[in-house]
Amino acid sequence: MGRTLFLALGIFLTIACSVTGLVILPNWQFQGLKPVTKKDGVKYPMPYFGDNHKGRAEYISHGCIYCHSQQVRMKGYGADIRRGWGTRRSVPRDYIYDYPHQLGTMRTGPDLANIGARQPSRDWHSLHLYDPQITSPGSVMPRFYYLFDEVKQGESPRAGAIKVPDGYPNRGSVVAIVPNERGEQLIAYLKWLNQSFPLPEAQQ
């Protein structure tokens, strides 16, 4: 019995140590992180709100994380910055409002930590999400057509509609698209993603 207890206790200790070291300790280290105030008085980072908050839920629900990361590696480690995916490395402060985190571990598609800075156009995002082949022929990203209403030939034009280009082969009778509520929210979130503010700790 004594040996059994020793075995069970030893086994328990091994995991207790790593919970402490890798779960409790880091959390304690980052708990004090606060936003910084920019010169113009605006804070960075800002909590998500309204559409970009709801759009984040869409991002999670459609599993964009399985193809896209949201983290820029430092200069000299990989080519993230040289590819234009960011102007500086990502640091813990960038993520203090992220729950659940969406750092990601796969780059079947490009990193999206700064997609809002790199691609601020609602039209571009709409066409790309509706069918990536319109903007990026050869892409393997799925079409998220269900985030859009289609305006067919002969139907009355709608406010905020985006024209589908003439050269698009699968156009059919669709002349324009309008993001539906979920589509607008997702696009708002993508446009919100921006880590370009130069945080002091991210200078190296």
Next chain:
Amino acid sequence: MNVVNSPTEEIRARIEADSSARVVVTLYWASALFWLTFATLAGLISSIKLHSPDFLNYEWLTFGRIRPVHWDTAIYGFGGLAASGTLLWLQARLCQVKLPFRGPLIIGGILYNLGMVLGVIAVLAGYSTGVETLEFPVWAMTFLVLPFVVIVIANFTMYARKKTQHTYVSQWYLMAVTVWFPVLVLSAEACINFGAVDGVAQAIANWWYGHNVVGLFATPTGIAAAYYLIPKVIGKPIHSYHLSLVGFWTNAIFYNWAGTHHLTGGPLPAWTITVGVVGSMMMFIPVITIGINHHMTMLGSFHLLKTSPTLRFAVMGSMMYTVASFQGSLEALRTHQEVTHFTHYTIGHVHLGMYGFFAPLMFAMMYYAMPRLMRQEWSSARLIRIHFWCTLVGTALYGGAMCFAGVKQGLMMNDPAIPFLKVVEFTIPFLQLRTLAGLILLSGTMAFLINFGRMMARHKLTFADPTLFTSERNWDALLEEEQKV
């Protein structure tokens, strides 16, 4: 403690243990095979989508939903149930006691399956938590955790009642699983889905969990199976008791810390990554000791691979354990991660581990134990052969294609002069090869399912001799024999 002395008593105790475990273990393994088939299909769909994105492009089956369903059904559905069945059967046998709490264990098995179904529907419907490997919502996950309470209690009860004097190596690993798994799941759920930690600390907790669910759950069960089956089939004791002791404790201490290498280069303080790299490097110690122990035991008995299905799967598993673990440790190095992180290389590695090491050992376990549980032999040696070769060739093709493509993909991504779409274009032929590998693995699973199903359906037929690769037995001969009876 009453100790079993005579060989006849020992055999009787073994038969009693086996028959007490019949319903429970068969239920767990049959459901494990159901989820394996499901996971393989989901994986195949995901794989096809990555080179032909318009394949089954509906919201519920979009890549970002079917891909997590693939992994969750593989690790919890197949992994969890196959390992639990193994744990219960092996512990009962090694302790030479009857399986206790059979009623609750059956209810537990049913609840577990229910939780799986709910979790899969939730993710497909878009209610994923968004945390990798913990995608199932908490209410579905609860169904997976509750049965474990019974499994843990049953395990300790058997151990307390054991009729043998010594404790076999496999039993240490089984004990470890039952201590680790509940702690692991409960802390991860508390931290991540109940919001005790957020931001990057959550990412660390996430990968602490994601890495450990493989390393502290699947791996120890696989090693326990190898430690049991290899000596059992070849009839020789394990190479060295002391090595197994070293292997066990170093594995227990170091594996825990290795997970953060999944975040190398990420927005974390350097120490967290360094810990992960050191943990991964130290893993060479248990991997080498366990490897020596398994392979040295096999030395001189390789000719038995020609005949024994159990041994073939077990040896494939233990060899792939060495290969995949070496690969995993090297992969953790920063220079390696600079290239292969974020690429298909990681996916290749996971499959070498799960389908090269863990799954074959679970198959070996089933090939060995099912005839003893059902008191009848496998009906077809040919189907076992098909299963084996599909598993081996499929895994090799999968791992080879993905790891090679991953390195090249990483190098291309690290060269900013190459447009991103060129990188995508480069990977496509390899992704197609991966689909082929998936089809091969699916065929193997089908062969196993047929053999398994026949055994369940025809529980009256018995044979005096075991089914070996050299046996001529096949389904037609079996039917003839049946008609004669």
